[in-house]
Amino acid sequence: LIASGKSTLAKGLAQRFSLPYFNTDVVRKELAGKIPQSRQESNLNQGIYTPEFTRKTYDALLEYTRSELCGKRRSVVLDGSFHKRSERQRVVNCAEECCAALYFILCRCDDEETQRRLNVRTHDPRAVSDGTWEIYQNQKMSFEFPDEIPPSSLILFNTAGPSSELLDSLIFLLSKRSTF
DSSP states (O other), X not given: OTTSSHHHHHHHHXXXXXXXXXXXXXXXXXXXXXXXXXXXXXXXXXXXXXXXHHHHHHHHHHHHHHIIIIISOOOOEEESOOOSHHXXXXXXXXXXXXXXXXXXXXXXXXXXXXXHHHHHHHTOTTOOOOOOHHHHHHHXXXXXXXXXXXXXXXXXXXXXXXXXXXXXXXXXXXXXXXOO
């Protein structure tokens, strides 16, 4: 969900291994002709956050992914909520199409930490996400737990703690599962 620490970890992972990094917030704003750090004051399901624009965003994300996975045979890091089974299945299909291993990392923290992160983010001029407490609550209610993902491909990861330590812990967990 938003403010769970997924972007911090995803960026760190991509940087550490020099991998292409695709973030849904960045892709969404680029498709809308906006700079990533621009604040979009759209309400839930309005503006660039309608279901149609979200579909367009995830379609573009998968096209970028296919280009790297199938075309260049490079691993990628995807950064998005993927809170619906149907969205995750599209990623699974893409990985299968490109004969790539796939790992989902479900980043989690408690509501208090989420709210703290959202408050910090509102004052960060470099922040890309437009996430709010209202959006978080909505996502939390509509989230479909990824029980369709095999345990060998799913990492449940608590993101409470210093990001540098978390990244090292995540890399360790990934290294135990693959030739990452």
